[in-house]
Amino acid sequence: MAEQASPAAAPVRKRKPRLPAIEYIRGIAMMGVIAIHVGSQYLMNQTANIHLIALLEVASRFSVPIFFFISAFGLFYNLDIHEPLNYRAFMKKRFRTVLIPYIVWSVFYLVHDGLFYRVGLPDPLHFLTILFFGTAKYQLYFLVILIWFYLLMPLWIAIVRRAGLISLTLLFIAQIAFDYWSSFSVPFNTFVYGLPDHSWLKPFLMYRLNYWVVHYIFIFVLGGYLAVHIHEFQNFMQKYRRAVTVFFWAALVWLVAYYYQLIYETGYTALEAINTAHQLCPAGLFYTLASSIFFFTIFTYQKYPKVLNPILHQLGRHSYFAYLVHPFFITYVSVALQKSGHLMTAPVTIVYYFVILGLSMFAAAVCRKIGEHLPLLNEWTIGVYPRKK
Template identity: 75%
Template sequence: MQEQASTQPVPHKRKPRLAAIEYIRGISMMGVIAIHVGSQYIMNTSANVHLIALFEVASRFSVPIFFFISAFGLFYNLDTTVPFDYRSFLKRRFKTVLVPYLVWSLFYLLHDGILYKVGFPDPLHLLTILFFGNAKYQLYFLVILIWFYLAMPIWIYMVRRAGKVSLLLLLAVQIAFDYWSSFSVSFNVFVYGLPDHSVLKPFLMYRLNYWVFHYVFIFVLGGYLAVHIKEFQAFMQKHRTGITLFFWASLAWLLAFYYKLLYVDGYTALEAINTAHQLSPAGIFYTIAASLFFFTIFTYQRYPAWLNPILHQLGRHSYFAYLVHPFFITYAALALQHAGRIMTAPVSLAFYCVILGLSMTAAILCRRLGEKLPLLNEWTIGVYPKKK
């Protein structure tokens, strides 16, 4: 979603641009919007469970794959053989992530405070909201990303020493940790059993908003493949068929899990999507498969060339579209409610297209306006004028 920038403090020859990173960013933004539109559609008690699967299950790679491409972009132009300038790195990344995060958080707090007549939070509550990324439901991603940046020396250390065996061990630990965090009955009973005034409770309740441990493997994998780009390209070229089969098999596994929850275990659709998610074992493998699959097809481009300009625009404006789309969802949902329209399957599909269209249009217009008023791009997407 965010604009990629060089993180290398020592001048060196930049590597060739990889269109796959930009294209994946756009596809992932579309998936995130699908998840949030699905959250509107699922409120219809007669919602089609198969369309819910499209909105809420098939798109589940969308958030974790952002960590994959973020790490890939960071390590692709990073020389891991020279000393890492941590201070310079944080300065650059905070300008592209922390500033937009604070600006958009304040925007949504002010907007929602007026719209829902709840006012602006007091200073202590404001700090809590900003720490956990709770100003709006999509902003937690930036909080986790900031924590990843803060721990960058750790990831460099891990990527430098990573190999096939250590990556497999890390994957096993990742599956075990995510399963414990998501499905451990004793742990979750403990968390929900804490009194509301407990200081510990929000730190555990909102652990998905800032615990980078949930996504360490996919981040390190992205960094590892970027450092070993030549080997990765050879692997993609040699195993295109296998990567494609892995993608569809992992999707089938995740969907099978979703349908089992519905038809065998008697879960509601909401309970099912909250269980068959990206942190489940099936979801983790689906994320890995999607990362390899999309990188492969966008690298070797066995599809019509006319799609590339569209994918370019989706990727270029994905950061702003990601950040602004809840604003349009709010007013589109209010318009439907005012018109007395129910979110049926056809309406939800049209709703998705409208939200995507409005978000992209706003992103393009603001980006162009930001070329004349640089502060707009600096504050909203962390893009600064190129130094002459």
């Protein structure tokens, strides 16, 4: 009796080469987020240096949007958009890497702040509301938006599959229009703030930046599109490297100039100026676009000392934990400064920034090491699971 031929094995799709730029940008973005939150502490000084505020609060405004750019790039880089998406498996993996850490860190901050500020713990219904809007701590809303992006992944695949230069340009214009309306429309914002406090609609509109993915659709879709067309993107970066650099600096100058205009010509305070010259204003959107392309270009073609690569690697490797933990250190370092009688002057603020960054990175490295022996720590805090043998 002849042997039956064994069924042909399904072809295994090779993973694409690792792109260090993705990891390096994560680290830079994390540093930028810490700068924004350190700047918020510095703004409590009534005589704060507006130029240092420009560095901490304006120049770093690419940080949150570029996280979405990199997240989309990483998702689409090893994804075949022409094959059906295993949505269940996709969401299971993303919930393990994002949802579980989000819930763990939310509970951590609610318990910590409840004890530290003596405000107690929220009731169950309020707790669910906090989780939905991402308000347990000021940096956690990013994970809420990211979860919504994951939930809508089939939509992004469909958009990226059909995207081209013209459609991306139109999407960028639509993004400018929508973000301008959401941030600066007087009738809309008057309506929102005019709603009674007991209105069920008010929190859904007040916290719209915490969960409306539409505020960041363009930069997410762009990240996915460039990942799918990685070879064309690499050729573009190599060919137009100088133009990309000029575009980045021009966009930065535009956003910073807008900040100074608001202060010197319009008469805004520094706080009012940074709440206007942010990542969702037109200048901020161009700066986000320019930053995304610029950082990817310089980290791909190494136009900087290579001795920095190990540092950039560590910043990127521990960026997730450092991003999540840094408000904890901001709380205690601020208390230590107050008790020691030190004011948040410009020199103190610069040292303060590097102390927060250093403590956050140190805690991330230590917990990551401990997590190698106690896997549950890494699983719950950063969604990293032991590799299957």
